[in-house]
Amino acid sequence: MLVPSALWFAIFLIIPILIVMSLSLLHKGSYGRIEFTLDFSNYARALEPVYLKIILRSLWLATYTTGLCLLLAYPLAYLMARSRPRTRKILLALVVVPFWTNFVIRIHALKLIIGETGLLNQILTELSIITRPLQMTDNAFGVGMGMVYNYLPFMVLPLFVALEKLDFTLLDAAYDLGASRLQSFFRVLFPLSMPGIVTGSLFVFIPAFGEFVIPDMLGGSQSMYVGNIITETFLKSRDWPFGSALSTFLVLLAMVAFMIVLSRENKTQGAKF
Amino acid sequence: MTETLALDFENVSKSFAANSDKSSAINVVVDSLSMQVRKGEFFSVLGPSGCGKTTTLRMISGLETPTSGTIRMSGRVVNGVHPHKRNVHTVFQKYALFPHLNVFENVAFGLRMKKVSSEQIKRRVNRMLEMVRLETYADRMIQQLSGGEQQRVALVRALVNEPEILLLDEPLGALDLKLREQMQVELVAIQKQLGTTFIFVTHDQGEALTLSDRIAIMNRGRIEQIGTPTEVYEHPASIFVAKFVGTSNVFEGTSEFESNSQGASFVAIQTSLGRLRAKFHNGNTRFHPRDVPSAAFIVRPEKIRVRVTSPSGESGSADLNSVRGTLVERTYFGPTTQIKLKINDQAAPLIALIANQASVKAPTLKLGEKYYAVWDPGDSIIVPSDARVAAALDAPISQPLGSTATA
Numbered sequence: 001m002l003v004p005s006a007l008w009f010a011i012f013l014i015i016p017i018l019i020v021m022s023l024s025l026l027h028k029g030s031y032g033r034i035e036f037t038l039d040f041s042n043y044a045r046a047l048e049p050v051y052l053k054i055i056l057r058s059l060w061l062a063t064y065t066t067g068l069c070l071l072l073a074y075p076l077a078y079l080m081a082r083s084r085p086r087t088r089k090i091l092l093a094l095v096v097v098p099f100w101t102n103f104v105i106r107i108h109a110l111k112l113i114i115g116e117t118g119l120l121n122q123i124l125t126e127l128s129i130i131t132r133p134l135q136m137t138d139n140a141f142g143v144g145m146g147m148v149y150n151y152l153p154f155m156v157l158p159l160f161v162a163l164e165k166l167d168f169t170l171l172d173a174a175y176d177l178g179a180s181r182l183q184s185f186f187r188v189l190f191p192l193s194m195p196g197i198v199t200g201s202l203f204v205f206i207p208a209f210g211e212f213v214i215p216d217m218l219g220g221s222q223s224m225y226v227g228n229i230i231t232e233t234f235l236k237s238r239d240w241p242f243g244s245a246l247s248t249f250l251v252l253l254a255m256v257a258f259m260i261v262l263s264r265e266n267k268t269q270g271a272k273f
Numbered sequence: 274m275t276e277t278l279a280l281d282f283e284n285v286s287k288s289f290a291a292n293s294d295k296s297s298a299i300n301v302v303v304d305s306l307s308m309q310v311r312k313g314e315f316f317s318v319l320g321p322s323g324c325g326k327t328t329t330l331r332m333i334s335g336l337e338t339p340t341s342g343t344i345r346m347s348g349r350v351v352n353g354v355h356p357h358k359r360n361v362h363t364v365f366q367k368y369a370l371f372p373h374l375n376v377f378e379n380v381a382f383g384l385r386m387k388k389v390s391s392e393q394i395k396r397r398v399n400r401m402l403e404m405v406r407l408e409t410y411a412d413r414m415i416q417q418l419s420g421g422e423q424q425r426v427a428l429v430r431a432l433v434n435e436p437e438i439l440l441l442d443e444p445l446g447a448l449d450l451k452l453r454e455q456m457q458v459e460l461v462a463i464q465k466q467l468g469t470t471f472i473f474v475t476h477d478q479g480e481a482l483t484l485s486d487r488i489a490i491m492n493r494g495r496i497e498q499i500g501t502p503t504e505v506y507e508h509p510a511s512i513f514v515a516k517f518v519g520t521s522n523v524f525e526g527t528s529e530f531e532s533n534s535q536g537a538s539f540v541a542i543q544t545s546l547g548r549l550r551a552k553f554h555n556g557n558t559r560f561h562p563r564d565v566p567s568a569a570f571i572v573r574p575e576k577i578r579v580r581v582t583s584p585s586g587e588s589g590s591a592d593l594n595s596v597r598g599t600l601v602e603r604t605y606f607g608p609t610t611q612i613k614l615k616i617n618d619q620a621a622p623l624i625a626l627i628a629n630q631a632s633v634k635a636p637t638l639k640l641g642e643k644y645y646a647v648w649d650p651g652d653s654i655i656v657p658s659d660a661r662v663a664a665a666l667d668a669p670i671s672q673p674l675g676s677t678a679t680a
Contacts, residue, residue, distance in 0.1 A: 167367075167369065169365055169366075169367070169369040170369050170371060172365070172369065173365055173369035173370075173371070174382070175335075175336065175355075175356040175357055176334055176356050176361075176362055176363045176431075177357075177362065177386060177430070177434065178356075178357040178383050178386040178387055178434070180357055183386060187382075188371060188373075191373045192371075192372070192373055
């Protein structure tokens, strides 16, 4: 039973990663060709301040996207877990429905709403709340909006799964023992929903770190993140070895983050049993 | 008077919007409930599932707010006071222990919320764990404990906070019989030792009779009777109480007043078995037949004697209740034998419980033979058929609150 999925992972995940890793150790030739000589300079270049700054900016983007998604998703997931089956189904559908349209179209639709001549600016101008349109796209704000909008469901669903399994009489017990609502949340609900928080955060953080389409569409010309640099290096500068080095760097960072979270999770599990 | 009351319910009602989406119907779960619990009392609320007892409990703990009426604790009105501002703690039905904390931290939870100093927490938690013999379990996680151990952790997690009132929501339901009996003994011992007011919710009538100083029997959101275990068992106030607490033979009919030549007074009731009599006094009949004509005759199975011959002609036999029927079922219980007599064409047979003594030899009674069932009017109860009338009559008799039969 494991053979098909093992084959799938080998062919479409492990082999490509190995190819990218080997490419990153080669030398760039003229016209995008690759020379088969061992070359570590790609990594040295990736650590140059220009690129390091972009990597750090991407890390920050992934971090605040994850944080905002968590803040927005938690109340929604809680509401879903505690509502009656019917309401729950409706809410679940509302979370999933955006996936029925293509990702690029969705982001474009968002642009139509928050763009300079977009719906939101028009309404606010009509209502005389603002005199000049607000700049909500082609800047960091636009990128943040797009990221949170796109990644929210990936946080909601794992959180909902974790909260749905929770025994809510534990909250009654906490109130009964003198805990306020806030204390009950931090001492009972939050630690018990940790598995959902961890899964959701990984689902958001890892893809958000390499995201390049949303910054491209909503961030304007000067917005540069790791994802954008990698696409440009591959497609425009035709520097496959350097692009591969950056990609490997990204994969390693994501892996390290994953390992840290996983080992901490194992530790708490170990204490439980 | 109020200082001695731990809890005072005055006409408390609770209703919820009905669950269906279309109708705006209102579901009355607790209906003008009045009861008083004294300090240090082991008080049980007994009733079938869905009778409103859990809602009553949640109103005491503050997890629900009454729709109308007043709840007082030690004289203070507590309607709408948040749970964490009440000195009431609960042992939950399935314990609701925190799975991410160990035994010590579970018990310490309430004290940590109150910002008690850590050395005091250590002292108080350990003392509690010692009381239930779990002092070596402090570091264990909840999943590592057996049902009985979890039960004891849940109990001391609530008790460590020194509550004025401890609420117990069917806490023994999840345990097997042997463990349950053991925990019952332990519960009563702890209650007497600490002197805390216990309010115990259960659907198990045997448990309520064994543990309680007093019992409130609830049905459909109303209290049908409040009394000591003896009062409730020997003098049930309504048909429901008679059937829910123990086993009863119940026959409905029209009641009449009657007195004999010696001047003794009875209430007689014409039932399908014939004319049956109960003594006319507070315990057996609490009303005059002219006020409540529609009534039910109740006799407990163990009050009935079984004879081969008619008792008529024996001394004092004139007032005895006597019916004749065919033995249709005989069940041997060890100390007792239960028999069922089918009388005339009655659908419900008369149930009698006979102690297995040398003089009776119940196991030798033959199926299909005819026997006499005989009992004293003093062992008979007549109650109004209408539960509401019965409850109104019950109010004065449970007032003398002095008796503590379990002490």
